[in-house]
Every structure is written in C-alpha cells, then in structure tokens.
Amino acid sequence: MNQLPPIEPYDEEGTPQAASETLRGYLCVQSYLNSLDNSPGVYRMLDEKGAVLYVGKARNLKKRVSSYAKASGHTARIGRMVSATASMMFLTTKTETEALLLEQNLIKQLKPRYNVLLRDDKSFPNILVSREHAFPPIKKHRGKRSEKGDYYGPFASAGAVNRTLNQLQKVFLLRSCTDASYSGRTRPCLLHQIARCAAPCVGKISEQDYAALVDDASAFLSGRSTKVQADLAAKMAEASALMEFERAAAIRDRIRALTQVQSSQGINPQGVTEADIIALYQEGGQACVQVFFIRANQNWGNRAYFPRTGADVDPEEVLEAFIGQFYGDRIPPKTILMSNQIENPDLMQQALTGKLGSKVELLVPKRGEKAELVENAHRNARESLVRRLAESIAQGRLLKGLAEAFNLPTTPTRIEVYDNSHISGTNAVGGMIVAGPEGFLKSQYRKFNIKSTELTPGDDFGMMKEVLTRRMSRLQTEDPERKSGNWPDLLLIDGGAGQVSAVAEIMTKLGITDVPFIGVAKGEDRDAGKEEFYRPGQRVFALSRTDPVLYFVQRLRDEAHRFAIGAHRAKRAKAIGATPLDDVPGVGATRKRALLQHFGSAKAVARAGLSDLKSVEGISDTIAETIHGFFHDRG
Numbered sequence: 310m311n312q313l314p315p316i317e318p319y320d321e322e323g324t325p326q327a328a329s330e331t332l333r334g335y336l337c338v339q340s341y342l343n344s345l346d347n348s349p350g351v352y353r354m355l356d357e358k359g360a361v362l363y364v365g366k367a368r369n370l371k372k373r374v375s376s377y378a379k380a381s382g383h384t385a386r387i388g389r390m391v392s393a394t395a396s397m398m399f400l401t402t403k404t405e406t407e408a409l410l411l412e413q414n415l416i417k418q419l420k421p422r423y424n425v426l427l428r429d430d431k432s433f434p435n436i437l438v439s440r441e442h443a444f445p446p447i448k449k450h451r452g453k454r455s456e457k458g459d460y461y462g463p464f465a466s467a468g469a470v471n472r473t474l475n476q477l478q479k480v481f482l483l484r485s486c487t488d489a490s491y492s493g494r495t496r497p498c499l500l501h502q503i504a505r506c507a508a509p510c511v512g513k514i515s516e517q518d519y520a521a522l523v524d525d526a527s528a529f530l531s532g533r534s535t536k537v538q539a540d541l542a543a544k545m546a547e548a549s550a551l552m553e554f555e556r557a558a559a560i561r562d563r564i565r566a567l568t569q570v571q572s573s574q575g576i577n578p579q580g581v582t583e584a585d586i587i588a589l590y591q592e593g594g595q596a597c598v599q600v601f602f603i604r605a606n607q608n609w610g611n612r613a614y615f616p617r618t619g620a621d622v623d624p625e626e627v628l629e630a631f632i633g634q635f636y637g638d639r640i641p642p643k644t645i646l647m648s649n650q651i652e653n654p655d656l657m658q659q660a661l662t663g664k665l666g667s668k669v670e671l672l673v674p675k676r677g678e679k680a681e682l683v684e685n686a687h688r689n690a691r692e693s694l695v696r697r698l699a700e701s702i703a704q705g706r707l708l709k710g711l712a713e714a715f716n717l718p719t720t721p722t723r724i725e726v727y728d729n730s731h732i733s734g735t736n737a738v739g740g741m742i743v744a745g746p747e748g749f750l751k752s753q754y755r756k757f758n759i760k761s762t763e764l765t766p767g768d769d770f771g772m773m774k775e776v777l778t779r780r781m782s783r784l785q786t787e788d789p790e791r792k793s794g795n796w797p798d799l800l801l802i803d804g805g806a807g808q809v810s811a812v813a814e815i816m817t818k819l820g821i822t823d824v825p826f827i828g829v830a831k832g833e834d835r836d837a838g839k840e841e842f843y844r845p846g847q848r849v850f851a852l853s854r855t856d857p858v859l860y861f862v863q864r865l866r867d868e869a870h871r872f873a874i875g876a877h878r879a880k881r882a883k884a885i886g887a888t889p890l891d892d893v894p895g896v897g898a899t900r901k902r903a904l905l906q907h908f909g910s911a912k913a914v915a916r917a918g919l920s921d922l923k924s925v926e927g928i929s930d931t932i933a934e935t936i937h938g939f940f941h942d943r944g
Contacts, residue, residue, distance in 0.1 A: 922936055
C-alpha cells in the first residue's frame with residue numbers, strides 16, 4: 310500500500326489542517342484499512358452529509374479498499390468519488406456471490422451517484438393460460454405469478470403481448486373473458502361472431518375439444534409451431550375431402566393467422582431456443598443496452614435501456630452492473646448472449662444459476678447465428694442511443710427556453726405537472742407527471758386518490774390543495790435536505806388564478822418558498838394555442854402561438870391530463886366491478902372467483918345457505934360460516 314507523506318500540522322483529532330479536499334478523501338479511506346480483514350463483502354462510500362456515493366463488492370475487502378487509498382492511478386470519476394468520501398460502511402458476507410447479490414440490491418435501493426444505475430426497471434408482461442377453470446382463458450399477465458396456469462414470456466411490452474394475443478385468438482379460439490363474465494352469459498358474445506372464440510360459455514364446444522385447443526396453443530407458445538401447423542393443414546385437407554368447404558376455409562384462416570404471428574416477430578432463430586440477447590453501445594458519456602427476448606425459437610420483442618453511467622466507465626463494468634440489476638427480481642433464461650465480456654463472468658453465472666435453479670450460460674459469441682443476433686441487438690442499441698442523444702439536445706433547448714420564458718432562476722431539470730380528474734366529484738383522482746432533460750419520466754408518475762370527506766363534490770381547488778399538501782409534506786419528511794433529486798424545480802398546474810391561489814396557500818403554509826409554480830389555463834374559448842399563464846403576484850401573460858416553448862407546455866399539460874383521466878377511469882371501473890364479496894373477511898380473489906363461478910352472482914352468494922356455501926371447492930367450513938354470517942347476521 311502506498312502511504313501518503315505526512316502533512317503538518319495536525320489538529321486535535323489528528324487530521325492535517327492543510328490537507329486539500331482530495332487528500333482528505335484518501336486519508337479517510339486509509340483510516341479504515343487496519344480494521345478490515347480479507348473477508349468478502351460490500352462497502353459503501355459516504356459523503357460528509359451521509360449520502361451514499363458508491364456501493365461496491367469485494368472478494369477481499371482489505372485489498373479492494375486499499376486500492377482507493379492510492380493518490381494516483383485512478384480515473385477522473387473514481388478520483389472525484391474518493392475526494393468526496395468522508396466515511397465508509399462495511400458488511401462482510403460468506404461468499405463473493407452473496408456480496409454480488411447484496412451489492413446490486415443496495416445499488417437499486419440507494420441509487421448512489423457514482424454507480425452504474427439501471428433506471429427503468431418495470432416488470433414485463435407474460436401470456437397466461439389459466440388452469441383454474443374447466444375452460445381456461447388466455448390472457449395477459451403482469452406481476453407475481455400467483456394464479457395457477459402456464460406462463461409464457463417475458464414479452465418486451467404490452468403492445469407485443471396484445472398483438473400476439475389478438476392473433477392467437479384467431480388461431481386457437483380460446484376465450485379471453487373473466488370468469489364472472491363467462492358464468493353469466495346466456496348467448497355467444499361478439500368474439501364468437503367474428504370467429505375469435507369457440508364460445509364454451511354456451512356449450513358451443515365440448516370440454517375435450519376445448520382442451521385440445523388449449524394444448525395446441527401451449528404447443529405453439531412452447532416452440533412446437535411446426536406440429537400445430539401440420540395438424541391444422543391435415544384438418545383442412547380432411548374437411549376439403551369431405552366437401553366441408555366452410556370448415557376448411559375457417560381452418561385456412563387460422564393457418565394464415567398463425568403465419569402472421571410468426572412473421573410479425575421478425576427474428577425467429579432456429580438454433581436458439583431460449584435466450585436473452587444483451588448488447589451495449591456507448592457514446593458521449595452515455596450508454597444504451599438493448600435486450601431481445603428469445604423464447605421457443607421466437608422473438609418476443611426487445612426494449613432499450615439507458616443506464617446512468619460516467620464518461621470513463623468501461624463496458625465490462627457497465628454490462629456487469631446492468632445484468633446484476635436487471636435480473637435482481639427476474640428469473641434469467643438458460644442462455645444470455647452478450648456483446649461484451651463482463652468483469653466477473655464466473656461469479657455472475659454462479660449467481661444467476663442459483664436464481665434459476667439450473668445452469669445459466671453467459672456467452673459472447675464470435676461467429677454463427679448467435680453472433681448475428683448479438684450484432685443485430687448492438688445495431689439497435691447504437692441507433693437508439695443516437696436518437697436519444699438527438700432528442701436530449703432538443704429537450705435541453707426547450708428547457709432552457711422554458712426558463713427564459715417564465716423567468717426562472719435556473720434551467721429546470723425536474724418539472725412536475727398536476728391535474729385532477731373526476732365526474733361530479735365521484736372517483737376523484739389527482740395525477741402528477743414528471744419531465745426532465747430525458748423527456749417524460751414515467752416511473753416517477755404518481756396518482757393521488759382524493760381522501761378528504763370534507764370537500765364539496767367537484768371542488769377542484771380543494772382537491773389540488775390535498776394533492777400538493779400530501780406531495781410536498783412527504784418530500785419534507787423523506788428528503789428535508791433535498792439530496793435525492795426528487796424535489797421539483799418547477800410546478801405546472803392545470804388551471805388559472807384559482808388553482809394558483811390554492812397552491813400558493815399550501816406552499817406558504819408548508820414554508821416552501823423556492824419552488825416556482827405556474828398555472829396553465831386554456832384561455833379564450835378554451836382553444837389550444839391561446840393558453841394563458843398565471844404566476845402569484847404577477848400579471849397574466851401568453852406566448853406566441855408559434856413559440857416552441859408553448860408546444861412543449863401543451864405536451865406536458867396534455868400528458869398530465871391523459872394520466873389523470875386514465876387513473877380516474879381505472880378507479881371508476883374498479884368501483885363498477887366491485888361486489889359485496891370484496892368486504893367479506895377472508896375472501897380474496899381466488900375464493901371470490903370460486904364463489905362467483907359456483908353461484909353465478911354475488912347476489913346468489915348472499916342468498917345461499919350455509920350448507921351450499923360449504924360445498925364450494927376451496928371454501929372451508931370456517932370461511933363458509935364467515936360468509937353466511939356477513940350476509941345474514943347484520944343489522
């Protein structure tokens with residue numbers, strides 16, 4: 310270990326008084342070396358305010374930390390990080406694999422400034438063929454796999470799932486309705502009329518024949534599409550031979566739909582059954598990681614990610630950090646094809662193998678079909694990053710123009726836009742969307758169910774007060790020193806003088822004086838292009854109809870309006886679909902489904918006798934007594 314030369318004089322605590330900020334960081338790191346051993350573990354570097362600067366793992370903590378105590382040989386990013394270090398924290402683990410998993414969990418939780426960070430971490434949708442019903446539906450599923458059935462995925466987006474489901478309905482005629490809707494039908498729905506459902510709800514198909522359709526759908530989604538097409542072709546030939554030309558034409562249409570599913574997937578590799586293809590491209594201090602999902606020899610879509618990196622981060626470090634965080638809460642496939650090697654491939658492979666329960670391979674192919682797949686993903690990553698860089702430049706100009714137009718002290722990097730949505734005060738919801746240099750930050754969007762019972766129905770001012778009070782109070786509680794980056798630089802409020810006055814009252818009450826806010830009103834005839842802007846204590850003003858900043862504000866306001874309306878409609882639909890069963894203690898989604906399937910409606914459940922309730926599968930004697938008592942012992 311290289312020791313720094315002594316610096317005099319020292320203060321009472323032994324810290325050199327003349328030491329520069331840079332040397333203080335290195336001296337801080339050095340001070341921990343004597344207390345560390347050679348165990349594997351995770352370390353955290355913190356600044357003088359206690360904010361986490363960096364989280365790292367080590368096979369040998371003492372050896373790894375000592376590398377930071379050297380005053381030379383670091384990249385500019387590492388040098389800045391060590392200079393800002395005021396304290397460190399350590400946690401030892403039994404193995405380096407445990408350290409790797411803990412490191413990635415802490416990075417996702419703490420979001421340290423100097424780590425490579427995966428910012429967009431939404432779950433992926435799957436296709437679910439349910440197995441909880443004699444005539445199982447096929448549907449989109451996102452989230453925890455709690456329902457019994459066969460899951461196929463992941464798909465890159467909801468759009469990819471919807472397109473595939475749309476075509477699969479044409480091919481396999483499986484139902485997509487809810488069990489409650491299924492049990493209440495007395496005649497076929499429109500989907501049967503347009504040949505997209507076999508109508509098992511009214512007995513148009515036997516349970517055995519429907520099960521055969523389910524098996525065919527499962528075979529296709531598992532990659533056995535050739536067998537499915539051959540069987541359909543044989544059935545079409547048989548129908549033609551029997552001169553059943555209408556049935557033959559229907560089967561022909563199903564074959565065409567099946568072919569369309571395959572062609573719409575673009576890349577359908579023959580030699581890769583199950584893999585994720587991960588390719589990295591870096592330029593201008595930014596990075597794009599493109600992920601393609603190959604399942605059952607079919608391309609199930611791709612998605613671009615833009616992890617936060619520094620200008621001097623090696624591709625090996627970026628890709629390892631991405632893979633560790635990406636599979637932190639996802640099940641990995643059997644094979645991961647990468648554009649670059651990572652720093653610790655054996656360690657990462659061991660961690661992912663433990664997560665899957667069987668061997669996971671990490672490969673960097675050099676030739677053949679696998680290499681072509683990686684090259685295609687790399688080309689997509691390059692094109693995505695080029696587009697993003699161009700959009701960032703344009704977005705930066707708009708933010709600068711916004712600051713000039715509204716006379717803001719600095720160019721905003723986080724804009725929060727608020728809107729309310731309701732119908733005569735019912736199912737009221739407040740919506741908040743967020744935008745910044747990278748465009749809309751959808752992972753930061755928030756909805757607020759209006760909770761106050763003292764508001765007059767339709768009181769928009771009162772709703773806005775509640776939303777802003779909850780939002781700003783939470784920020785003051787969780788981040789009083791404003792270190793997280795979640796404090797807004799500008800608030801845009803959908804409304805005029807009244808809304809602005811309501812917001813001003815709340816901000817004054819909370820003692821927040823340095824967050825500017827502006828009301829955006831439609832103006833004369835509520836015509837787009839005639840927007841008027843309201844600021845507390847200032848005259849109303851407008852922008853030129855051709856000003857790009859005006860179009861930018863319109864986009865922000867429209868996005869907030871879209872999000873608020875969507876949240877309101879979802880709340881209203883949930884209220885419409887609610888039943889008295891929702892309030893029965895111990896009755897969750899599965900038991901509710903079983904009761905509705907058995908009795909047909911919530912009203913019939915309420916009228917049922919105790920013995921009838923006990924006869925329902927999945928309903929114990931205790932739960933049956935609870936349900937019976939809920940409906941018969943009240944009042």
